[in-house]
Amino acid sequence: MASAVGTPETYVEKPETLAALRAGIAAGRTRAADLAAGYYERIEKINPRLNVYLNLTKERALAQAERIDAMAAKGDPLPPLAGIPLGVKDVLVTQGSPSTAGSRMLEGYHPPYDATAVTKLEAAGAVILGKLNCDEFAMGSSNENSAYGPVRNPWDTERVPGGSSGGSAAAVAANLAVATLGSDTGGSIRQPAGFCGVVGVLPTYGRVSRYGLIAFASSLDRVGPLAANVRDAATLLAVIAGHDPCDATSSPAPVEDYAAESDKGAEGLRIGVPAEYFGEGLDAEVRAAIEKGIAALEAAGCVVKPVSLPHTRYAVPAYYLIATAEASANLARFDGVRYGYRSPRSETLAAMYSHSRDEGFGAEVKRRILLGAYALSAGYYDAYYLKAQKVRRLLAEEFLGAFAGVDAIVTPASPIPAFKLGEKTGDPLAMYLADIYTVTASLAGICGVTVPCGTTKAGLPVGMQVLAAHLKEGTAFRVARAVEAAGI
């Protein structure tokens, strides 16, 4: 691959805001069908370089766009996402169109139903352009574990976009969708959002239905939006959030108007800065950028103070035990019987299971299934899985204690900016450590937002992670808006 094929000038482009696009459609200045067609043109041109989209849902998108245009022509009141072109991570199922989870195992699978988040987006008028590349079964931090090839970072195509929602983040950065959905189990929305210079939201566990999300680790998995600005991300979250009878873990708490919340400003909010997230391993340029962000919050009237989260260093080991244990159970469903891949070498039932799984899964997925099965196996359950769950409680309680004294906690989203393709693929442990600042909130179930916070000298984006207590998404958005407004 020739170097410098990708420069910000070539690929990074901010879409118009959701509100401006919607107003244009409502006023008849823009047709939703033309807007979608324009996006498809851009995708055709740029996607071959970035590998963001795995498949396009053109027929469905254009039917929806025409429906919106007919409503606009009649002067009907338009829903909140009327005509807005969006992309969806390929771990969320879409009826009748491929949904691969980045795996060979699900090649050719056309699900018979839609994920609840997808249903809600379309009910709100959104136009779903297609499905976005990701690490296989959302397992990875660089998008290099996709069976369909890695996504490239629009800011520098020699670098990874982060993962596992790499396609969702890169699509927004390159304006191949106005906004997207991703999923986050250990940082899979927040870390790629940081690497690609976009906004990414980790909603509180249970805030958004997981129905139709191809499961990785059920006690950790969340669906959330990525967008070019905080207000658009907040608007999207309000659409997809809420109780769903199809997800027994979804919260019955009422959904707030997050965009309106984000308008309230950050003045007077108490911001905690945990020393544990600014120690060894943090890149100096990332640190400097985040410190500028913290100074901007002070200037915006926030009260900044230190908080202590001493259990932070135990989060990655606890996370990888719990997530892999749950994954080993969840991925048992891929057996070559009801959907997905069945090996041609299926002479017996046992051969069908083992050959189908051996040929269908990639190396990282197998590694995690094995680690999880080991942690759950007789003789090791107490020492690994149960121990990790106890540490999980300590981490969660530590956050709840900290939130008694502050409204939000700010940290870097990742210790380093986007790394080069291939840089970490030989060392799974080094890859896991890329999640060091994000797995904590995953285990505690709290919410967070990654917001762009400056760039390195080489021009790579830096993301700040804003964490808030359970169901305090509104607070996280207020803080993120203040960082965004500072234009660091």
Added chain:
Amino acid sequence: MSAKVSREEVERVAELAHLELTPEETGRMLTDLNAILDYVAELNELDTAGVEPLAQVSELQSELRPAAEAGVLRADNVRASLDRTAVLSQAPETNLVFFKVPKVIER
């Protein structure tokens, strides 16, 4: 819990998980699992005596608790489920009524 994993254990766990590994894959997984397990052994530094395991964060906060746990069950109404033809169309092998698998019982 910093016990070294043996090749036999990797093979046993692979069998439990219905994964067939080549000898090279087994060797690679052995190296990786040992490196990861060495690292997670850090958890041993923490005294967790008397700490209850946390499986689900909804235990932490009542607003996160789903309605069913609060003692409210949904109405027991008949609803449409997935269309059988659509579901079966995605299976590797069916007789249009059931999923088909290789013969399980030898007569």
